[in-house]
Amino acid sequence: MTLRTYVITRILLTIPMVLLLLTLVFVVVRVLPGDPVLLHFEKRADPEVIEEFRHRLGLDKPLWEQYVDYLWGLLHLDFGKSMQDFSPVSVQIFSAFPATLELAIFSMLVAVGIGTLLGVESARSYNTPKDHTIRIFGIVSYAIPVFFLGIVMQIVFGIVLRWLPTGGRTYPGMEPVGAYIKLPFEFFGIKEIHLATGLYTIDSIFEGNPMKFIQALRYLCLPSITLGLVLSGVFIRLTRNNMLETLRMDFVTAAKARGLKERVIIYSYALKNSFLPILTMMGLQFATLLSGAVLTETTFSWPGLGRYIFTRIGFRDYTAIQGAVAFFAIMVAIVSLIVDILYAYLDPRIRL
């Protein structure tokens, strides 16, 4: 099967999965017992007000019609209206999303970085106390509730040691705005492009402002280390197992017989073979990452999607929650798709 066929097939397969997930979200919010509108008001309003409210949100239509509207809206990137002020949820989602993305990327980097390094060390000292300690560390890090770890981090590094900030995304006033590039000529009425991703680290680079970059990193430290640590356990185990398996293979013995240095063998021979499984695992862990992000963002007041959901819970804004959760579903599907395609591209068996 060629790469192109695989990619097309895979994209086509994603559609039913996304559909299923979105339906699942719909079922949870609309079909389960519990009327979102009543819950919102907590039975504390006039029936007329409730009806008017219901009507404005389109929640009085028959269920199947709501379902169609829901899907149709999503196709147009309409994630519904907030119960709080009827404003489009999509706006809020898209402004909060980059923060979560940035957190996710850095946390994944931390997790994979720590995971592979410790995994290699663990494999090298197979069956020694060092190996056992690292393995236990992996198990323990997974068992710690991420918000608890976050709080401990805040206390230790933020309050006691005062090295790092305990909340927020950057120093007030240091939000990067990206770069404005003037076009040499007018292009459909556009005179300049605004180069900004919403990721503070990248945007501050675009802007050419090292101070903003440093601040952004400082604020990223604790949350991404927290989330990354909790996630690292899986990678420790994966790397360790992969390394142990690869180190037993004939070509490793043959390499040793040629007198190659241990470092070369471990990194260039064994670790390279583990690369693909790690990539796959990164994709699989993305969902876990998102779950952890909700708690992490809440703990560190990180203005991302996770915290958005948290605040919406407080406001009993169920339609907004539905929109956000639907967004999560789409994100997961897309990431899974990207990882699969990347894997197919890199796997020599499929490529060659």
Next chain:
Amino acid sequence: MEKEEKPKGIIVGPLIKLASLPKEGWAGWIVLVGIIIVLSMVIITIIGPFISPYDPNAFHTGPLFAPPSSEHLFGTNHLGQDMLSRVLCGGTTMLQVALLSVTICFIIGVPIGLFSSYIGGNLDKVISLVMDSIYAFPGLVLAIAIAVMLGKGAVNMALSIAVIYIPSYFRIVRSQVLTIKEMAYVEAAKAIGARNRTILARYILPNVIPSIVTVATINFADAILTAAGLTFLGWGVEVDIPDWGWDLYYGRQYISKAWWIIFFPGLMIILLALGFTFIGEGLSELLNPRLREGK
């Protein structure tokens, strides 16, 4: 190769197995430690009310926000309640919710897994697709969505947590069944004309049980952590009795002032989750030794 042993009696058998665990090396130790931790936690929860120095619900047992001292080993909270007593007595809700959700998971997930994979065909494909979708979804987010819709309460929380983990049981049962289904002795049984029900119960199920147990223990740990997460986010079970989860939630506001309010209950939750995780990880190592030493 799967072992099909019958334990020698309900008490003696497991005790013998427990004692032989350390021999199995690192994995055996981990399981043993895990079991000890879990048992200690359960015992503490049970005898907690009898050994706590103060009434965990009583206000003003000491100064408000008192740091840990000889009088209040774990300090006091914003209501003057003694934290040590609250910690000793606070495990019941969490354990109950976790137990309930694991049970629900088990009761629903395992049979569906068994039947779906055994019968196969389109039904199996559809159910697998549904299960895979749920499995792929960020667990906590889904749990939040469900819990929020169902409303607060222990049973609702247990239900929301259960939904996320049903796919785990489903998958493990399914993968085992698919392997066993192809084995010779199942074919032989069919040839004799055994009914499907019998085949499932007597041939397939016993071999699936070890894996289910492993999944269940890890599930337990996850359930505890998810429950803690939900509580932390404000959707905890509202009870009058002391509850670690609730201390977590209230303690959050007072972190800079009185870190001990959130710290010790949190520690207990970690220990409980850790205990189960140890058991689960150790068991999975024992049952599927991935790498043997030497050739």
Next chain:
Amino acid sequence: MQVENLKTYYFTKQGVVRAVDNVSFEIYEGETLGLVGESGCGKSTLGFSIMKLIPPPGKIVNGKILFKGKDLVELPENEMRKIRGKRIAMIFQDPMTSLNPLMKIGDHIVETILTHENVTKEEAYTRAKKLLDDLGISRERINDYPHQFSGGMRQRVMIGLALALNPDLIIADEPTTALDVIVEAQILDLMKKLKEAYRLTLILITHNIGIVAEMADKIGVMYAGKLVELSKTLPIFEEPLHPYTEALLDSVPNIKLSEQTLKWIPGSPPNLLNPIKGCRFAPRCKYAEKRCFEEEPKIIEVEKNRFVACHLRG
């Protein structure tokens, strides 16, 4: 090289496996020593012991390996690493799994050269290309990956890797076992040519007596971890001294006879976990006497340069 009283045991959960039990021999420069025996007799372990690459839970328990004035057994690992590949090299049995699937074969050779010698990359590549010429592989294929070669070609690469730095000793562990007969003949031809061209000292480990007959100057027969006979090639074939050698030679079918019953050695290879008291071959030996079951025969020099461990001969 001189191997003295080498003992390599594997310490497994089930017990101690005496894979190499008190083996001694000498090999001179330019000689080819053939080590024959059935699977599990310890010959491969012997090869790995010399390289000090015994997989855990194996360990060298006793003995000396004297090479160029040093005892390899006592040598620390970082010193041993410098010897491997450069002064003693190894050719492995399965060329498919012995090459890194993610590395070009040219890179394999270059890497080996660069590890041991201080030359530039260009020079290493030039040497690699010349090596490919000697091996009969087209130069353009230097950038190909292992899976693009056939089994025979891969084994040539393996041989090349062993030769790259002109080592003093090469250990070939079942170099042709994984290949079909025609390719085997080609590889053996290649090895013979290279042996003469480079004046190699070779330890050839195999279970195939036919190969050693062609290639070896002297032959060591191993059984159950022990060296039971050692002498020059021709005498062994003309007059095998040890009953096992005799049975081994007997079991090779004669291509000239049109009809023959195949002979085999009754019984099965012994358990290396709990070796018996006496001679390890005794249970299967047709000449066995009572003494054979009680006392282990020591290796003695029956004639000049003919060694055997058997009660019958001494």
